[in-house]
Amino acid sequence: MAAHAASELWQLSAAEASRLLADREISSVELTDACLERIAAVDDRISAYITVTADLARQQATDADRRIAAGDASPLTGVPMQIKDLLCTNGIATTCASRMLAEYIPVYDATAVARLREHGAVLLGKGNMDEFGMGSSTENSAFFPTRNPWDTGRVPGGSSGGSAAAVSAGAAPFALGTDTGGSIRQPASFCGVTGLKPTYGRVSRYGLVAYASSLDQVGPIARDAADCALILQSIAGHDSRDATSLPDAVPDYSAALTGDISGLRLGVPSEYFAEGMDAGVRAAVTAAIDQLAALGAEIREVSLPTTQYALACYYIIAPSECSANLARYDGVKYGYSHQGDGDMWEAMERTRQHGFGPEVKRRIMLGAFALSSGYYDAYYHKAQQVRTLIRQDFAHVFEEVDALAAPVSPVVAFPIGERTDDPVRMYLVDVYTLPVNMAGLPAMSVPCGFSNGLPVGLQLIGPHLSEDRLLNIAHTYQQATEWHRERPGI
Amino acid sequence: MAYKYETVIGLEVHAELSTNSKLFCNCEVKFGSEANTQTCPICLGMPGVLPVMNQRAVEFSIRAALGLNCKIASYSKFDRKNYFYPDLPKGYQISQYDLPLAYDGHVDYELDGETKRVRINRIHLEEDAGKLVHADVTGNPNQSYVDFNRSCVPLLEIVSEPDLRSPAEAIAYWRAVKEILEYVEISDCNMEEGSFRCDANISLRPVGSKELGTRTELKNKNSFQHVMTALEYEEKRQARILDQGGKVIQETVLFDINTGRTASMRSKEEAHDYRYFPEPDLVPFEVDAAEVERIRAALPELPAERRKRFVEEYGIPTYDAEFLTATRQMADFFDETARLSSDPKGSSNWIMGDLSGLLNNAGIEIQDAKVTPAHLSELIELIKNQTISGKIAKSVLPDVFETGKTPKQIVEEKGLSQISDASAIESIVDQVIEENPGPAQDYRDGKQKAIGFLVGQVMKATRGKANPQMVNQLLQQKLTG
Known part of the structure; x- marks a missing residue:
């Protein structure tokens, strides 16, 4: 960055901003103001934010500048961020993009948020999303759809669409998203930014409003792999508040970015290049794999035969868990509460009838059905068995290769409204991301080209706790390519 | 009880564990606090919270299970039991479905001088729900409030086999369980505070029959007397139905302590499909055999x-x-x-x-x-x-x-020490003989009983402090000597 005119500061990556802040070339207040101005300039066109916390951001920026001056800074001190509105923020509305929680203000911070706050990151606001994380386009937000900065007539992907769109448009240097079936990777792919879904249990789920507890995971959406490494460093690690969080030590992710992938055994699963995928997506991903080969990776074709069952399996397990997770919204304790003349039961029924949107209700119904007496074995139990097979498939493949390369999605960003009437067609958008959640593996989305002027994402999948390896592959690729530097003209 | 039917009763006993903190959060377990003061985001079921197992509760449960002669499962897990009720903050209760913590135990109890045995089917650990506060407290018949202080308190459910043959046996067994839980110090079993309660199911069958009859269930009782009365009433009611050739309907009945009768509860309560599935927020746990032996060794x-x-x-x-x-x-x-x-x-x-x-x-x-x-x-x-x-x-x-x-x-x-000094007692003995010549003569004349009166007089004079044996001896010597 040659000049640091205030008008350009919003373009900085987290790592660049961190360096300039540490060198006292810019202040966090200047940087935060530049981001807030950028939000003001573009958000009426992309609607990436549900809440903008301008006053709080300036306050936190002032505190961060003081910490930096006192020599008490860590890499993210003073760097602004957006948080998906599915993560609890103490004292700040956390709506989950639902009418049910439109005015809900948590009394505590999610662990991932608390860790970033401790590091001095500055909260710009809360990101739009599909209601409770259920959707692939951010069209299921109860408030408004988010638009893709590359083409505002198209969706940004979902469910973390507001986060990916904000990072893509420069309305946040980075964001925290969540990924249950592809909700970080697929919007990152659609918006041309870098996203990481960590291993299940690597980042605490405490304060992540549960959609599907055995699949949900928090992760970064950022400009590049180096930023993802910085952010993951801050949020990863064991949390005594989450019984499923992993006790394993957190490696130094930035130190893992060696830029060397020679000898890496990279698998390409044939099932991830099936009929019906966009020709442009196929071309871009194939070119990226060739590029990785040129960088020293040894490419091997592999097979994950259970891939075809992942979608059906996911749409049993996730809705089943969601049917219980969303049972707490009954209007008794917090959130939307129907007021009427009826009895207690009617008040609870009406609260849920009016408080939830159609996709959420669809999934609750699907899940309640799959768990009901007489159907449990045929659906939920069977799906768990298939899940085990999917996990074993990956385990076998990872005996032969170090990581997998595949498309994130078979398609690029589609026009708003195109798939809203056809849930199954919408669900197919996530066909290559779902299996990863079923197996609890880490995976990334890395910009790797364009199809008809719209970004394409390369998906890198690794074995459990191989985030450092995936980040290095992505970083090595990004050292050799410019795709991640392409910005929309908005 | 009617001679032609045999009564069959099974009990589900619920005991709140007396751990310091709740099952999945750090809130204190304390009875009688102001409503909703013993709560946090976790036991209030706020969005985004997660349960974390209180290991002490597991230890307490194992202690109880060993006291009740149960086997401890080496692999156990938690499940979600789904139902809506305003006092259930998450809309599901974290309980145990198919892999309970302990199983296959028994309790021996005494009734009318006979030792009887009840088999225990299973013991599982779960969280308690909150409590609704109704019109008698709120003053408004159209309004109820919820108190979540009890929400998430660890609760042990002890399920017996239907081995009980009379209401009296049911009560004796229930008492025996209470005694054991108190002995192993895992619950204060305070019935008035609701920390020890039970559900009972009862059915009748023709004497000699092996098949179980249709049962009715009595819910959430916390008094021996109530259960006794309610079971006795149900026993008679079912016998009357069967006598008339009718069929007992499987249902939950509500016992009214004021009328001493049971009444059918809404059928809505029975149509429940709890849609159990494994709790994804808690990892299944394995209980180490050595740990079980350590706990067993420490049992009183x-x-x-x-x-x-x-x-x-x-x-x-x-x-x-x-x-x-x-x-x-x-x-x-x-x-x-x-x-x-x-x-x-x-x-x-x-x-x-x-x-x-x-x-x-x-x-x-x-x-x-x-x-x-x-x-x-x-x-x-x-x-x-x-x-x-x-x-x-x-x-x-x-x-x-x-x-x-x-x-x-x-x-x-x-100054209550006995006077064992012979000379001190002797003078009093002399005085008593002198003052009571009649009885003294009676004794001399062979009326052995008369000496009792004289001993009493000496004791009276010494305000009970004289050594009675010594008094007796001295009197005999003096009167016969």
Whole structure:
């Protein structure tokens, strides 16, 4: 960055901003103001934010500048961020993009948020999303759809669409998203930014409003792999508040970015290049794999035969868990509460009838059905068995290769409204991301080209706790390519 | 009970564990606090929270399960039990479905001098729900409030096999369970505070039949008397239906303590499909066999073993042993007193007699009394070495009970030591013979009984302090000599 005119500061990556802040070339207040101005300039066109916390951001920026001056800074001190509105923020509305929680203000911070706050990151606001994380386009937000900065007539992907769109448009240097079936990777792919879904249990789920507890995971959406490494460093690690969080030590992710992938055994699963995928997506991903080969990776074709069952399996397990997770919204304790003349039961029924949107209700119904007496074995139990097979498939493949390369999605960003009437067609958008959640593996989305002027994402999948390896592959690729530097003209 | 039917009863006993904190959060477990003050985001089911297992609760559960002769599952997990109710903050209860913590146990209990055995099907751990506060408190019949203080308190559910054959057996078994849980110190079993309650199911079948009849269920009872009355009522009601050729409907019945009758509850309650599935927020847990043995080794002696030992080791009657083991504290008290005094029967007599009377009058339990086993054994010792008479001792105990002073102190302060000095007693004996020539002559004439009167006179003159044996001896010498 040659000049640091205030008008350009919003373009900085987290790592660049961190360096300039540490060198006292810019202040966090200047940087935060530049981001807030950028939000003001573009958000009426992309609607990436549900809440903008301008006053709080300036306050936190002032505190961060003081910490930096006192020599008490860590890499993210003073760097602004957006948080998906599915993560609890103490004292700040956390709506989950639902009418049910439109005015809900948590009394505590999610662990991932608390860790970033401790590091001095500055909260710009809360990101739009599909209601409770259920959707692939951010069209299921109860408030408004988010638009893709590359083409505002198209969706940004979902469910973390507001986060990916904000990072893509420069309305946040980075964001925290969540990924249950592809909700970080697929919007990152659609918006041309870098996203990481960590291993299940690597980042605490405490304060992540549960959609599907055995699949949900928090992760970064950022400009590049180096930023993802910085952010993951801050949020990863064991949390005594989450019984499923992993006790394993957190490696130094930035130190893992060696830029060397020679000898890496990279698998390409044939099932991830099936009929019906966009020709442009196929071309871009194939070119990226060739590029990785040129960088020293040894490419091997592999097979994950259970891939075809992942979608059906996911749409049993996730809705089943969601049917219980969303049972707490009954209007008794917090959130939307129907007021009427009826009895207690009617008040609870009406609260849920009016408080939830159609996709959420669809999934609750699907899940309640799959768990009901007489159907449990045929659906939920069977799906768990298939899940085990999917996990074993990956385990076998990872005996032969170090990581997998595949498309994130078979398609690029589609026009708003195109798939809203056809849930199954919408669900197919996530066909290559779902299996990863079923197996609890880490995976990334890395910009790797364009199809008809719209970004394409390369998906890198690794074995459990191989985030450092995936980040290095992505970083090595990004050292050799410019795709991640392409910005929309908005 | 009607002779042609056999009654079949099974109990589900619920006991709140007396851990310091709740099952999945750090909130204190405390009864009687102001509504919703013992709560946090976790036990209120706020969005985004997660449960974390209280390991102490698992340990307590294992202790209880071992006390109830159960096997401990090496692999166990939690499940979500889904239903809507305003007092259930998450809309599901974290419980255990197909892999409970313990299974296959039994409890032996005594009824009418007979030892009977009930098999225990399973024991599982779950979280309690909150409590609705209705019009009698709110003052408004159209409004109810929820108190979540109890939400997430660890609750043990002990499910018996349908081995009970009468309401009296049900109560005796329930009491035996309570006694065991108190002995292993995992629950205070306070029935009034609702920390010990039960669901009962009851059915009748023709005598000799092996098949179970249709049962009805009584929910959430926390009084022995209520369960007894309700079961007796249900027994009669079902017999009447069967006598008339009717069919008992499987349903939950509500017992009204005011009318002494049961009534059918809404059918909505029974149509529940709880849609159980494994709790994804908690990892299944394995209980190490060595850990189970460690807990087993640390278990206190249970009431049945203790009763047996008291009879064998101390040679006291079975009746005494039963009385003394009614509570762990009473049994501890006796055990120590018997050991210190080397007079088990004497100890037993004092505890069952005078001490129990004092406790009853004061309305307190033995562990709350000022009198200790050391006091009581000292008192017994004072009688044995003839410092005081048994009669004086009876007057010393209330003072010890009242003040907590040692018996020796009280005897000294009040000058109650027996007069064992022969010359001191002799002069009083002489005086009594002189003042009562009639009885003295009667004795000389062969009326043995008359000496009792004279002894009484000497004791009266010494205010009970004279050594009665010595008085007797002296009188005999003087009158016959």
